[in-house]
Amino acid sequence: xxxxxxxxxxxxxxxxxxxxxxxxxxxxxxxxxxxxxxxxxxxxxxxxxxxxxxxxxxxxxxxxxxxxxxxxxxxxxxxxxxxxxxxxxxxxxxxxxxxxxxxxxxxxxxxxxxxxxxxxxxxxxxxxxxxxxxxxxxxxxxxxxxxxxxxxxxxxxxxxxxxxxxxxxxxxxxxxxxxxxxxxxxxxxxxxxxxxxxxxxxxxxxxxxxxxxxxxxxxxxxxxxxxxxxxxxxxxxxxxxxxxxxxxxxxxxxxxxxxxxxxxxxxxxxxxxxxxxxxxxxxxxxxxxxxxxxxxxxxxxxxxxxxxxxxxxxxxxxxxxxxxxxxxxxxxxxxxxxxxxxxxxxxxxxxxxxxxxxxxxxxxxxx
Numbered sequence: 001x002x003x004x005x006x007x008x009x010x011x012x013x014x015x016x017x018x019x020x021x022x023x024x025x026x027x028x029x030x031x032x033x034x035x036x037x038x039x040x041x042x043x044x045x046x047x048x049x050x051x052x053x054x055x056x057x058x059x060x061x062x063x064x065x066x067x068x069x070x071x072x073x074x075x076x077x078x079x080x081x082x083x084x085x086x087x088x089x090x091x092x093x094x095x096x097x098x099x100x101x102x103x104x105x106x107x108x109x110x111x112x113x114x115x116x117x118x119x120x121x122x123x124x125x126x127x128x129x130x131x132x133x134x135x136x137x138x139x140x141x142x143x144x145x146x147x148x149x150x151x152x153x154x155x156x157x158x159x160x161x162x163x164x165x166x167x168x169x170x171x172x173x174x175x176x177x178x179x180x181x182x183x184x185x186x187x188x189x190x191x192x193x194x195x196x197x198x199x200x201x202x203x204x205x206x207x208x209x210x211x212x213x214x215x216x217x218x219x220x221x222x223x224x225x226x227x228x229x230x231x232x233x234x235x236x237x238x239x240x241x242x243x244x245x246x247x248x249x250x251x252x253x254x255x256x257x258x259x260x261x262x263x264x265x266x267x268x269x270x271x272x273x274x275x276x277x278x279x280x281x282x283x284x285x286x287x288x289x290x291x292x293x294x295x296x297x298x299x300x301x302x303x304x305x306x307x308x309x310x311x312x313x314x315x316x317x318x319x320x321x322x323x324x325x326x327x328x329x330x331x332x333x334x335x336x337x338x339x340x341x342x343x344x345x346x347x348x349x350x351x352x353x354x355x356x357x358x359x360x361x362x363x364x365x366x367x
Contacts, residue, residue, distance in 0.1 A: 028185065028329055030086070030349050033112040033266040038248035039230040039259065041238045041267075048242030048274060048286070051095040058090075058098055064362040070353035083331070083352030086111060087269045092367055094277070099269075103349070108245075111347040113265040113272070114328030117249075118214045120237060120275060121261050122162060122315035124221050124229075125230040126283075126295035127236045133224045137162065144220040145194075146187050152199030156218060160203040161213040162314045163303070169200040170210040181211060186251035190215065190260070197328040207312060211262035214315065218261030229259045240290050241278060243271045263328070269345050276334045279324070300324045300338075310357070331356055337364035 015064050060075050065074075073079045081090070086105050090098040101109065113120075128134040134144070137159040142148055152167070160166045171179035184193060197212065222229050238247065250264035252256055278284075279300070283291030295314075302311030302318045309320040318324040325335040331351040335344040342364035346356060 002032050015037070028114070030112060030330060030347075033110065033248070033264060036250040036252070036260075036264070037254050038250050038266065041230065041249065042236050042246040043244060043246045044239050044242045044243055047244040047246070050091055050273070052099075053095050055097060055098055057100075058363070062363055062366055064359055067359050067362060068354055073353070079354070080307065083354055084349035085346060086349060087345070087347045088330060089269045089273055089343075089365070090367060091273055091277070091343040093174040093341050097238055097367060101269075107268065107270065109268065110247075110266050111199075111269060111272075111332065112263075112328075113267065113326075114330065114332050115211065115214075115265050116213075116254040116272070116328035116332045116334055117261065117263055117265040119326035119334070120233070121214050121217050121221070122299065123275075123278070123283075123291045123295075124163065124232060124236060125217055126156065126291050126299075126314075128221055128224055128232075129295070130292045131225075134158065134220065141216060141220060144223045145216065147195050148197070149195075150198050152202075153197075154310060156203045157197070158217070161217050161220075164207050164209050164213055164312060165204050166210070166213050166216075167199050167203040167205065167208075168212060169198045169203040170212045172208075172210045182285070184212060184215065184261075185263075189256055190252045190258045191256055199299060209312070214262035214301055215260070229261060233259075237275070237290070240288065241271075241274045242285075243274060244268070245271055247271065269347060270288070272334050272345045272347075273343050275326075276336050276345065280336050280338060280341065280343060317357070319361065321361060323357070323364070325357055325360075327357075333357070333360065335360045335364070337361065340364050340367065342367055 024304060063076060065174055070082060073082050080102050085102050087101045140154050140156050141156050141287060142154045156166050172181050173179040189191060218229050221232060226234055245268045247265060247267035249259045278290060279296055282293045283289055283296040299314040299316050300318055302313055306307055311318045316324050324336050325333050327333055331348040333346045333356055344360045344364060
């Protein structure tokens with residue numbers, strides 16, 4: 001017990017540094033959005049509403065038992081309970097065919113995106129390219145981020161960042177207190193941290209999922225457009241997509257005032273679905289081309305293989321069937337089946353023993 005109190009006192013004394021906050025907060029969880037300062041996104045003045053044809057529960061015949069290995073999961077109810085799902089929304093042809101919230105949540109509950117926000121940042125890069133603010137994804141990142149002095153950064157292009165092929169040295173391990181991700185997630189001086197980054201290998205050689213790539217994309221958007229990232233986010237995505245609710249973006253600190261672009265959009269399930277609808281319609285929103293159609297097409301055309309039948313492209317994942325999704329820690333998903341015209345959003349407190357994209361592909365194919 002004495003050791004515990006000593007440990008706690010040490011953690012509290014270190015609370016001003018990222019290591020202390022790691023000890024206090026432990027591993028990332030769905031309430032993390034409450035632990036960091038935020039910048040607001042205002043709801044649209046002209047919200048878009050999906051039609052509603054909500055059913056009480058999903059058809060038993062749709063239950064894809066062949067994709068679930070957990071013996072405790074035998075039906076829909078146990079699936080959602082065992083995986084600690086907090087919401088599931090299914091939309092087909094712009095109509096809500098299933099919407100259910102769990103663990104005391106409802107349609108007004110806020111859910112954090114974690115890395116699903118990376119796909120939003122990709123859309124903003126595409127918009128900046130279309131506007132001519134970013135010349136090309138082939139541009140070296142040093143054209144927009146002039147502070148890099150360590151060698152090798154001049155070889156890295158924006159496209160390398162988008163495809164997680166930058167070659168930057170960065171450890172993406174939340175359980176390792178010495179890994180860089182802990183410093184970037186819990187630290188308060190992101191603008192200071194990035195200056196010390198180093199390159200470990202030539203870009204374009206290997207795929208390695210590291211969140212710092214998306215952080216740099218956010219910085220490039222700001223520097224190229226001359227607009228703060230949250231303002232650009234509001235102007236180019238949140239308002240045009242008719243978002244029904246207000247949302248927030250986490251920042252490292254009020255002093256640093258830098259959006260943690262690799263994660264931490266805090267929003268409602270239906271608004272996540274609206275972003276999925278944008279990509280389902282090739283970047284077009286009710287007649288207005290919000291994201292260039294060729295950008296969306298490039299995004300959903302697989303190139304770099306991550307694992308068997310799953311690819312990573314421009315901050316999205318794509319399977320061999322043509323489905324694509326934004327994905328965040330603990331099982332946050334914005335899933336799109338373009339063939340069936342289905343959008344699915346799942347939020348939760350953990351993945352559970354479930355391959356969610358495969359399961360959602362099966363459901364969306366037969367819904």
